[in-house]
Amino acid sequence: MKLLLDVKNIDVGYGFLQVLWKVSIAIDAGEYVCLVGPNGAGKTTTLKAIMGLLAPQKGDILFKGEPIAGLTGNKVCQKGIGYISEGANLFTGMTVRENLLMGAYTVNDRRKVKESLDFVFNLFPRLKEREKQLAGTMSGGERKMLAIARGMMAVPSLLLVDEPSLGLAPIITNDVFNALDVLRKKGVTLLLVEQNVVKALKVTDRGYILEKGKIVLQEKSQDLAKNDYVKKVFLGV
């Protein structure tokens, strides 16, 4: 069976500063996979490389069997990968509604766009309330919600989510993870980068541990949760 996403031994860096060494990640369609690790390990860099915001210096990335390493971000998006970045990258001068519509930029069917909009407003009623508000004037939590909602609009096959709970109140964090679950039921494959290791291992099927640019461990999430090394380094046990 063909893997949905096959990241093969990529080396990624910023100029002469290498950040990732031979990172490999394999994800099947429908899986819920997490990528965890300490700060500065290179998790965001990995997601950026998959999304095409960075080009790997070595290695390949295959999506649905097609090579996508080195393609620009918009082409990767058109192939069916969505990215919800840590910094949200919202269009600050546009309203909530306009941001969401931009999220569906690649979708040509107006009915589908309307469906996505309704779906997203159902999931995040707070956003519906602030429909006409400028994104730049929203609070951090609301921006995160908007970023996630925008990433959902095009209903990608694979969604890369970077630290969705960072800076959010626990209640909103629950909303966010519930929303991701709903997406899963819709058939979206998820790659989650999370600082909250406990939460990440609880909800996902499999996990990769990234440390200093290298994958050091990859197991089923429930096994990782019981793993001594993981417990010592991340859970302080």
Add this chain to the structure above:
Amino acid sequence: MEHFHGLKAMLNQIYSTIRSAAGITIVLSIIIAILATIDKGTYIIVNTIVTGGMWALMAMGLALLFGVMNVANFAHGEFFMVGALTAYFIMDPLIKYAAVHPHALLVAFAPLIAVFGAIVTGSLLGVVCETTVFRPLRRRSREQWVMNVFILSLGVSVILTNGHQLLFGTAYKGIVKYLNLPAVSIFQTFISADRIFVFLLGIIAMSGFWAFMRFTRSGRAIRAVSQDEAGALMVGIDLNRIQILTLAVSCALASLAGACLLFMFPAYPTMGMAPLYNSWFVVIVVGMGNVGAAVIGGFIVALFQVLTTVYIGEGWGFVVPSALIILILVIKPSGIFGSPVRGVLEQ
């Protein structure tokens, strides 16, 4: 009771807007314009509105380019020149043709053909600039971007200016008038048909531009790129295509202004200097990258130029705007209308 509160809120909003630097500037300008008109005559308001509209268009193009792509285009005036030149080369033969065949259909549409030709030429030239000058720079290095692109655009300016001289000579290429229609009398003032024509074109262009940016997919994509480039990539926007489109629109606006004002300013190689300075005045005074305010700024700068020429003298035309800029940069460097939430059309 609710309606009253709504009204009160709206009035409060208007009041606070007026009290801001932007509001004060607008109100002051309108008052000064009215006073000067009462003093010297209605041609002050007429000239301000006509030339102001054109400076507004040019400044919009410049602000757009800077806001979206961080390109400080010092060849912007040359696109004005290209527009004027193209319009001349279309109008001149058509005028001669009209002398022999005064009732031909072609003659009636001549001004529009000239303007349209100017827009097309301007945008194509802009696209050439993007693919041959700015894109290679972008690929090469993003360091010192603003400075580098500024220097390169100076080079483009030199090429276009000297190209004009080389190919078409230094003579003034002008037309007497666009439209063979009598002047119209409004409020006991005679306004030439050309001025009305240009004013209407300006309004149409500004509205069209606004509608394009607000309601079309491409327009929204341009705004998105100006607000967050990474975000734009993430939602699937093709940066290359947007960059070409932005250059095309920006240069089209400048060329449109040049073509429209051909009846006032004949074309010659270095004619672009004054429009260049004017559009940069506007953009700096209102705040770089703020396209919406560039419209208002265009009229304000035109007003001050007209006033300076009338009250102080022809040669002082640049002194007052320059002094204004120094004042603004010292007091409020982000510009009178400075953009708090970054975006090209917003605010």
